[in-house]
Structures are given as structure tokens and as C-alpha cells.
């Protein structure tokens with residue numbers, strides 16, 4: 403064998419050897435995931451198998467087009483992979499291949515949604531989605547008074563529907579009335595921050611009244627839908643989109659399911675496939691498709707239902723524990739993997755609790771709660787239990803987590819008082835003095851230490867945690 407020329411030598415060097423800087427960042431992030439409590443509702447921990455597939459040699463291959471209809475040669479095995487992935491997607495969601503098809507190429511949830519809109523609508527056609535402050539997603543037509551914020555409002559006319567301000571459930575009556583005036587071509591259901599299930603029968607009736615398409619974006623809940631733990635949108639919708647990395651626990655990507663026998667359009671299969679490529683995307687990410695395929699195999703197994711049930715039990719328990727400590731939740735509970743915690747009765751903003759929790763190793767995100775006066779200062783927090791469930795935590799462990807959160811709120815209230823103002827920048831200034839051992843230091847440092855010790859009791863998928871050592875660049879003197 404001839405010697406590898408110098409210009410090709412880097413191709414064979416492991417990351418740690420050729421690029422210690424990036425390796426160190428990776429190690430620090432691994433350490434953070436291992437040492438903290440991940441409560442962001444859109445996140446989860448994917449499997450070792452999905453990571454192996456995602457980091458595989460399939461990344462080298464171009465395969466624009468669909469199986470057996472590619473623009474490049476050499477796609478024999480890629481075709482086999484994509485067909486397998488499609489088959490498993492239909493199986494995981496219990497769909498009849500005579501009635502449903504799926505495109506597994508979308509790069510992520512947002513691109514899946516834009517491709518779906520491209521398939522269903524003409525430019526400037528009208529669509530309705532749940533408003534962003536009420537838990538909807540940016541890609542469902544979000545705009546502000548001053549700006550069309552997303553492609554879904556730039557290229558289409560959109561109108562949001564809302565929650566009933568007293569029950570905080572979807573205001574289906576309001577939606578029906580608005581639809582009579584707006585006459586949408588498409589109604590989108592699905593959300594990023596809605597703790598309850600959807601009434602698809604009513605949504606279908608409203609869509610039918612205007613001969614509109616009904617699309618469900620189950621990005622957050624698809625893992626629970628596959629398990630049969632939530633109502634089935636496939637019975638009612640023309641198109642269903644999802645991400646594959648939230649409750650579905652796979653790699654970062656998207657899927658678009660389309661009804662082959664839709665009464666609205668007989669050609670949905672062609673419309674969706676053409677919208678993904680060439681309208682919106684180029685070559686598929688075959689390494690990701692391999693990771694989706696192995697994820698869907700997992701989601702078709704009997705143990706998947708146990709995982710999904712546990713995610714919901716954990717969310718219910720976490721919610722109940724917060725309520726029993728006197729806190730307010732939007733709708734006072736949940737049907738799915740997330741709870742929306744309304745902090746407004748405490749006089750605390752979501753941003754402040756998010757910052758404080760970051761200091762102690764609990765990852766959460768600020769979130770609008772219905773009726774928030776300002777979208778800039780959200781009054782709530784969104785919590786999800788997918789990632790903790792994937793680290794083996796059960797209902798009793800949620801009690802410990804609720805207690806950590808309770809202590810974080812108490813400290814945040816003390817710090818807010820110390821700050822002497824309600825401004826986030828003053829809060830951050832005071833919170834950072836905690837690092838120097840001043841205000842509230844003991845409580846914060848104790849809490850951080852306990853959160854770490856608790857988090858490190860649990861395994862982290864894809865990592866041999868017993869072999870982890872604290873990487874350079876992470877200080878832990880407390």
C-alpha cells in the first residue's frame with residue numbers, strides 16, 4: 403500500500419488528537435448533561451444506536467430524489483435504508499400503507515412545516531394556527547404588529563386562534579367564528595407549550611366547513627402519539643408533521659406524513675414529495691435517516707408504551723408536587739409530557755427563574771403564560787419530563803426535582819429583593835455576586851451541590867458515565 407500523502411493524514415486522526423479544542427467543548431457539554439437536570443420540554447436524550455447511525459459514513463452520500471428515482475448513482479443501499487425508514491415510520495404510528503405515506507427527508511421540524519405549507523397552499527393563501535403566546539409554534543404563521551416574523555407569515559396570510567382566557571384550553575368556539583370570517587385554506591393544530599390534548603373531531607368539522615386542509619404538527623408529542631397515550635391525529639388530518647428529537651427521542655430531523663386518500667386532494671403524495679425536494683431542500687441527510695429508522699424501530703416495540711406512560715406519569719407527578727407546594731399551573735395539570743408553571747402570583751418572571759436555575763444546574767425555559775401583558779417578559783416556565791425519564795427517573799424522583807425547583811424559587815425571591823428592583827439586569831448582577839460568595843451564597847451553593855450529586859446518580863445514554871472525568875475548563879470548588 404502506498405503511503406498516505408500529508409494532505410490526507412488529517413482524515414485518519416481521531417478528534418481528540420487532531421482538534422483538542424473541539425474535543426474539550428464536547429467533553430464540557432457531556433459533563434453538563436451528566437451533572438444537570440434537563441427539564442426543557444422540547445429536549446430528550448437519544449439512544450446510543452441513533453448516535454452511532456448519526457455519526458456514520460452515510461454522511462458522505464448524495465441522494466437527491468426518492469428511492470429508485472435518484473439524481474445520482476451509487477444509491478443501492480441508501481434506497482434500502484430510506485424504504486426501511488418509511489416502512490418503520492408507518493408501523494410506529496400504526497398506519498395503513500394503502501392510506502398513508504411519509505417523507506423522511508426533512509432536515510428538522512421547521513423545514514418539514516414549510517415544505518408541508520408549500521405542498522398544501524399557494525403563495526398568500528390563508529392559514530390559521532394557535533398563536534405563539536398561547537403555546538403555538540413560530541412556523542404556524544407567527545407575526546407581530548410590526549413584522550412578519552416567519553416564512554409562514556411572509557409567504558402566506560395567517561391568523562392566530564387562541565386559548566379561552568378562563569379555562570386556558572383551546573377556544574374551539576372562537577376558532578369556528580374566526581374561521582367563518584377568515585376562510586382559511588389550512589388549519590394547523592399542535593403546539594410547543596400546551597399541556598392538554600386536542601379535539602380533532604371539532605377541528606376536522608371546522609376545516610370541513612371551509613373545505614380546508616387540516617394539518618397536525620405533533621413535534622412535541624409524537625412519541626406519546628405513537629404509544630397511543632394521546633388522541634390519534636391521523637384519523638382526522640390530511641397531513642401530520644413532526645420532529646424526531648422531542649418525545650420521539652431520535653436524531654434532530656422531521657417527518658411529513660400525508661394521506662394518500664385525502665378527500666381534499668388526491669395528489670398529496672406528489673405534492674409533499676415535490677415540496678420537500680426540489681422546492682425546499684437539496685440532498686437528504688442519510689446519516690440522520692439511518693438514525694430515524696433505528697429510533698422508529700425502538701418506538702414500535704412494546705417497551706415504548708412503558709416509556710411514554712412514564713413520561714406522562716412523571717409530568718403529572720411533577721405538576722401535582724408543584725401544586726401541593728402552593729404553585730399555580732396553567733390548567734392545573736397536564737395530559738402530556740409538559741407543565742406550564744405560572745409564576746405571576748409570586749411576582750417573579752420566567753427569565754429570572756431560568757437564570758437562577760442555570761446557576762444551580764437545572765435547565766428550564768421561560769415561557770409565555772396565557773394573558774401575559776408583555777411577550778418580552780414571559781410570566782411562566784415550561785417544564786418537560788422526557789429527558790429525566792430517559793435517565794431512568796420515576797415518579798418518586800419527581801418529588802425530589804419539585805423540591806429543588808421550590809428551593810430555586812425561594813432563592814430567586816430573596817435575590818430579587820436584594821436587587822432592589824424588578825429589572826432582569828439587576829437580578830443577574832445580584833445573582834452573579836452569589837459566585838463571589840455574597841448574597842444568598844450558601845443556599846445557591848448548597849442547592850447546586852445537591853442537584854449535581856442527584857443528577858450524577860443517573861446514567862446518560864450514549865456515554866459511559868462511570869468513566870467520565872471532569873474536563874479541563876470546568877471549575878467545581880464547591
Ligand SMILES: *Cc1c(COP(=O)(O)O)cnc(C)c1O
Nearest residue numbers: 510511512539593594621622645
Ligand atoms: C420544535 C417544534 C418545531 C420545530 O422544530 P425544529 O426541529 O426546531 O425546527 C415545529 N413545530 C413545533 C410544534 C415544535 O414544537
